[in-house]
Amino acid sequence: MTSREFAKLIGVSQSTVSRALNNSSLVTREKREYILQKAKEYDFELNSQAQSLRTRRTGTIGILFPKHFISMNDNLMLAHIYDCIQQEMSQYDYDIMVIYYDRSADDFSSFERIIRKKKVDGFLVLRMELSDNEMELIQKYHVPCVFMMNVNANIRDNLNYFFSDSFYGGYLAGKYFGKFTDYRKIYITVNEEKDDARRRFEGYRSGLEECGYIFKDEDILKCNISIESACRCVEGYIDRLAEEKTAIFTYSDLVAIGALQALEEAAISIPGHAQLLGMDDIPLISSLRPKISTVHVETEEIVPKACSHLMDLIEKKEIVRREWIKPRLVIRDTTYPIS
Amino acid sequence: MTSREFAKLIGVSQSTVSRALNNSSLVTREKREYILQKAKEYDFELNSQAQSLRTRRTGTIGILFPKHFISMNDNLMLAHIYDCIQQEMSQYDYDIMVIYYDRSADDFSSFERIIRKKKVDGFLVLRMELSDNEMELIQKYHVPCVFMMNVNANIRDNLNYFFSDSFYGGYLAGKYFGKFTDYRKIYITVNEEKDDARRRFEGYRSGLEECGYIFKDEDILKCNISIESACRCVEGYIDRLAEEKTAIFTYSDLVAIGALQALEEAAISIPGHAQLLGMDDIPLISSLRPKISTVHVETEEIVPKACSHLMDLIEKKEIVRREWIKPRLVIRDTTYPIS
DNA sequence: CTGAAAGCGCTTACAG
């Protein structure tokens, strides 16, 4: 049933139906209520395609996932962020579309296609390594975009973002481990999120330095962002870890889980002989035993801010907002309590 | 730029532009190629809202998640299924919209809203406990729907589905554990997915029976579908588990992970004193140590079948397909190898 | 506050 038919059926004009169903103040309360009630009675709902065509609003936002992202299962932090976004957006009556990076696409990435076809009203971008091409698209089509969580590249002007302060997160780890003077400090980094991993490390190094510890570059281990890879990485280093007391800060919780497995396998006592500190604080690590200490990234704070600001941008409020949100330390079982 | 403007610009009619860009055979190859090239040159793309309004196709499908589903993080099996679907659908150039069950909605669930507003062309349903109301909506709006993975309720006529044969999965577990005559058999079930958990159990019992083992109802443990809950559940039972050798089959891998933690905490040797068998085979469990033996649900087979069939239904091919896909046993570290 | 009318940008039956 179209709005014209429905309008005729209940004896008002199509315009009034539209106004009532869109909560326009141009319609009297009584009339609105009458129409709403009739709409329910006749199961009438406005066709969203036609609405979109007219209003240029789709009621859908896109989440642009990082390039290296393969699956929710492999990157639990992204799954967590996704969950938070979904929950947050439900209050705005917006639907969500996830945009993966499409390796197979030659000419158009799905991101490009979705922008050009106007399938979404705006983007939440979890990926900073946008190509110049993609950046241009955003500019050209004036798509509202809010960048969030992790920086991966230089931030251009007039971009909106809510980033987790990765440097500060690392700094907290450094200041904390710096207190344990008899532990050799290690950092496990990942290949995928280079920029962010670098920031975390720089913060770590700087925190340690403030405590008088000079970090040696040879104590950086490298792996991919998966449990298995981290486990194998630490296994390859296990003799040195067995020799002396170490305090290991990892790029992410997932890496920490892998490291923990290798340490347990080698019967290295935790936190006695090796302390282990993850980063992100994904839900999974508080389910696993031992509970891994970590640097908590304030997803709960970042996501609502990013969503609400994206809504503002879509409503054409042209303010630019840029914020760094500070992580905090969460001490659990794999490090010593703060004295 | 509209297709009319673009057409004028390059000296053809709007109809021809539309045909060329939609790969219609009614346009000569040369003309098509000319138009495609010009489209690229002028950055022209058809507006998908207008297309949708005309064709009644959105190029988007919905995934209806179970009611008890809260997050990708809590239910890793759903995250896994989601990953598979996303990967599969990319070949069809369809976008995906996840529909959560909205507890807060009084009158319209987001499922209802999305059906009525015609925001998607069809649904992949991971939830069987649809209300009568929702079932009626599907019928009334003729929305193509493919049900998949786990049954949770009675299956009505002319529904399309690709289900994992939960009974058979349990049966495999039963036949397998049945060989270990000196182990007491346990089953850990969950509150959330009652129907499916029941089927898995019935299969288990029947497999055991074939081996001459009569399962006692007191050996059913109950928890929620989370690692913590499963862990606490097994802890509460730990004395009996310490007393005698047990073979524990769990509703899901997540439950198995929780059970494993409790067993390890109590220093019960695995698989010597307790054998443990999960179900689903989520990616995470092959990352964790020890690797948990499990009943592998053929997500890789089910998802492509369901997606491809949904595409068929959307193309108005009115065939009904219903299939049960058999799981298989994957023996890893928490059970003895099959002799 | 209400309605008649125009138009959003496409696709496709129709005529040639």
Next chain:
DNA sequence: CTGAAAGCGCTTACAG
């Protein structure tokens, strides 16, 4: 094979 025209179902400026 190609083009002119109608119409998908809305919203909103305009007139009253």
